[in-house]
Amino acid sequence: MTAQLPIRDRADACPGALQTHSAADGELARVRIPGGLLTADRLRVLAAAARELGDGALELTSRGNLQLRGLAPGAEAELGERLAAAGLLPSATHERIRNVLASTLSGRTAGGVLDVTPWVAALDAGLCADPALAELPGRYLATLDDGRRDVAGLGGDVGLVALDAGTVALTLAGAGSGLRAGPDDAVDLALAATRAFLAERTAQASSAWRLAELDEGPARVVDRVSASMRVPRAEVAGLPRVQVPPPAGVVPQTDGRTALVVVVPLGRLTAEQAELLAATSAGTLQVTPGRAVAVPDLPDGSAAADLTAAGLVLDPASPWLRVTACAGRPGCAKSLADVRSDAVRAVADGTLPAGGARQHWAGCARRCGRPRGEVVDVVATPAGYALS
Ligand code: SF4
Numbered sequence: 573m574t575a576q577l578p579i580r581d582r583a584d585a586c587p588g589a590l591q592t593h594s595a596a597d598g599e600l601a602r603v604r605i606p607g608g609l610l611t612a613d614r615l616r617v618l619a620a621a622a623r624e625l626g627d628g629a630l631e632l633t634s635r636g637n638l639q640l641r642g643l644a645p646g647a648e649a650e651l652g653e654r655l656a657a658a659g660l661l662p663s664a665t666h667e668r669i670r671n672v673l674a675s676t677l678s679g680r681t682a683g684g685v686l687d688v689t690p691w692v693a694a695l696d697a698g699l700c701a702d703p704a705l706a707e708l709p710g711r712y713l714a715t716l717d718d719g720r721r722d723v724a725g726l727g728g729d730v731g732l733v734a735l736d737a738g739t740v741a742l743t744l745a746g747a748g749s750g751l752r753a754g755p756d757d758a759v760d761l762a763l764a765a766t767r768a769f770l771a772e773r774t775a776q777a778s779s780a781w782r783l784a785e786l787d788e789g790p791a792r793v794v795d796r797v798s799a800s801m802r803v804p805r806a807e808v809a810g811l812p813r814v815q816v817p818p819p820a821g822v823v824p825q826t827d828g829r830t831a832l833v834v835v836v837p838l839g840r841l842t843a844e845q846a847e848l849l850a851a852t853s854a855g856t857l858q859v860t861p862g863r864a865v866a867v868p869d870l871p872d873g874s875a876a877a878d879l880t881a882a883g884l885v886l887d888p889a890s891p892w893l894r895v896t897a898c899a900g901r902p903g904c905a906k907s908l909a910d911v912r913s914d915a916v917r918a919v920a921d922g923t924l925p926a927g928g929a930r931q932h933w934a935g936c937a938r939r940c941g942r943p944r945g946e947v948v949d950v951v952a953t954p955a956g957y958a959l960s
Pocket residue numbers: 898899900901904905906907908934935936937938939940
């Protein structure tokens with residue numbers, strides 16, 4: 573089967589912390605946070621950088637990364653120094669490829685069959701340790717799913733899904749590959765598949781950004797991995813592709829403690845809100861692909877009131893769980909509207925154009941940042957917003 577997917581005719585200019593993107597409101601830096609896992613001290617470093625170098629806020633991305641906007645030209649050098657000093661930039665050469673999503677609150681809440689948290693550091697270290705992998709496109713994505721399928725359906729190029737306590741499945745381009753490993757060998761399998769993706773991309777002389785864009789990409793990767801290492805195989809059929817909505821609000825942990833999963837409206841976390849989250853935490857936090865921050869290991873949920881008062885969302889019924897938006901004006905020169913202000917107004921007025929449906933507001937037809945799955949597009953046009 574040949575993939576019917578875009579032919580890439582421009583270089584991969586995916587922004588990083590050092591290779592910033594020039595937006596209409598200044599330079600944009602994207603800081604990779606593998607697994608979304610952060611210490612409170614590192615979040616404070618990022619909040620201070622946003623306030624002192626950027627526009628005063630951190631943007632949460634759908635890959636659990638954090639962006640700073642409005643940087644002055646040249647500010648990326650100081651940002652890089654701050655990030656490196658805080659341990660947030662372990663490899664200048666590999667920083668853009670460290671895109672790793674992990675199940676939210678893995679090992680702490682019910683539903684998963686394995687704790688994938690140790691895989692995050694192991695996979696990140698393995699990616700950064702291989703000089704050749706610096707050539708991966710900045711869109712490369714790995715997903716590490718503890719069995720709940722909360723990230724396996726998010727379209728990773730390479731992914732691991734725990735099937736039971738002793739069996740892990742490899743996914744390629746978001747679908748089952750038939751390759752299996754034990755938990756101790758799973759990260760090595762993911763790294764082998766990642767190398768095979770890059771080797772196949774090179775063999776096809778392709779500039780593809782994603783594995784799914786290569787001719788027979790997943791099948792070729794399976795062949796390459798199978799030729800290089802002994803890997804158990806199983807029928808591909810039967811690996812579910814369901815996507816579990818991210819939790820929000822007060823979440824009980826299996827050890828009796830409590831996690832708060834805090835949704836950040838439109839993914840824009842002010843420096844003050846970030847510092848409040850750091851102060852609330854027991855020392856660790858996790859940015860989720862649902863543009864939320866999980867704060868685990870709390871004695872109870874009593875901090876929820878202060879977080880809500882600061883403009884963060886813990887109500888699972890809040891409209892902010894179903895509204896997303898691109899940068900819009902003034903950050904993007906292509907935008908026909910200030911979509912974020914318009915979305916905020918519609919939420920406040922109760923006039924969301926797509927009612928109770930998930931909806932993504934965009935300033936033009938490119939619809940940047942559109943979440944996967946069933947979403948109504950609310951797109952700015954010269955004649956106002958159009959729904960599709
Ligand atoms: S969807 Fe259009 S307006 Fe919005 S960020 Fe992308 S290019 Fe800019």
